[in-house]
Amino acid sequence: MEGTQNIKNSKKEWQLTSDRPVFIQIMEKLKRDIVTGVYAPGDKLPSVRDLAGEAAVNPNTMQRAFSELEREGLVYTQRTNGRFITEDLNLINQLKEQMALDAITNFLSSMQQLGFSKKETLTLIEETLEEETK
Amino acid sequence: MEGTQNIKNSKKEWQLTSDRPVFIQIMEKLKRDIVTGVYAPGDKLPSVRDLAGEAAVNPNTMQRAFSELEREGLVYTQRTNGRFITEDLNLINQLKEQMALDAITNFLSSMQQLGFSKKETLTLIEETLEEETK
Amino acid sequence: MEGTQNIKNSKKEWQLTSDRPVFIQIMEKLKRDIVTGVYAPGDKLPSVRDLAGEAAVNPNTMQRAFSELEREGLVYTQRTNGRFITEDLNLINQLKEQMALDAITNFLSSMQQLGFSKKETLTLIEETLEEETK
């Protein structure tokens, strides 16, 4: 039953676009699901076949995404038993920090390239967040 | 201080990567140069061949980037004479706003997908900006 | 009578000339095939490579023609699956009307520039059509 649970909790909107390699987008989505706890440490993952179906991609593509995650130590395979999320909490936390840092760095760099000063950028962010809260 | 100067005036850091189509990256770079005034409205652009050489891409690739910019009205061509930046200031301003809005939206969406609340995101941004100013 | 049949069903007379860009001529031919029902709404198109071979042009040239048609909404692409004719009947009808109107307008303008009055033009058309029917 826990298998079904996992599938249930996971956000099913894959939202794949064709502007970047699909296997990379899948990796990013899975990483987000790991750092946000959709998949908890030690959780068994749905089968490649199932996830491929859900994401409407070829199983080879899903397989490729998993291979890369495995290489990064985020998931591991138990022969004949399935794939599991790493139990290394440290690694997961590092990943989350790194992803946040990347997002921030990219953003600030974009704004700088567009000619906005740090002050202006901060103001714009504050305005946008206030706007949304209304 | 001259460092900042150079960044502003220079038109030469192309920094193309292979993760997304090169002609798209070129378009983005040229758009940034337009909205930040590196190229002023009405300015004549270097020839396709020169820019292709500078960016180390094939002239056809540069040509494609320009065709798209032309379709968007950001540049126009004078037969056998060269290409020019639009003089439509309105269009340029709209573009700048849109590009900033896209950057902000993407960023906030990324942070939200990583599980950060608006408050946390704001705090992180503030910390990062202060960090850099030290 | 089979002659007429063949003309209607055949998708193969490409008749490309060198007086205008080839990709434009290809677009026009494909548009004609769409508005005349040679390709029905929703039909899957032959692959770029096949059509390029049939028309004896480089696949890139065929690709370009399709990109433009796609931009106009007349065809759409399914990743790795192929290209399809739009199912938007309205769009197809509009296109047909527009193409006919363009042909008529161009013709009347040509005749006027040659110094023929409307009456003379009409008479000439009638004569030509009768001539052919004989």
Added chain:
Amino acid sequence: MEGTQNIKNSKKEWQLTSDRPVFIQIMEKLKRDIVTGVYAPGDKLPSVRDLAGEAAVNPNTMQRAFSELEREGLVYTQRTNGRFITEDLNLINQLKEQMALDAITNFLSSMQQLGFSKKETLTLIEETLEEETK
């Protein structure tokens, strides 16, 4: 003074587009001016330089158009004296007929390719002409 006259009578709207070779468009315009009597048989033509200026093209381009017209016998050069319209009325009439025939043939062919029957084409033309007269 007749020189000035000719310039005066000629329709000055050159309306060159970039979709076809400019020298061909110039030839067509000059032919129209010949068959419609803007330039009468035997008329002296303005200088290449003047016409080039009027049409806003490079003199080489205008020159090329004239060379072609000369090859077709429609104009002739008197050494040191200038260029003149042929006095061969027969040739001019033939040209006019041929140009009209080409326009008609092209038009009927376009309409046929768009799937319109002769009857439909005739009706459409009649409607358009009536429409305009209102």
Added chain:
DNA sequence: GTGGTCTAGACCACA
């Protein structure tokens, strides 16, 4: 096999 991108290089019309 399918579409998409890119390169190297040729050729054209025009100024």
Added chain:
DNA sequence: GTGGTCTAGACCACA
């Protein structure tokens, strides 16, 4: 020299 088109051919992601 300038932009525009086209070819031949390679390589990629994906099914």
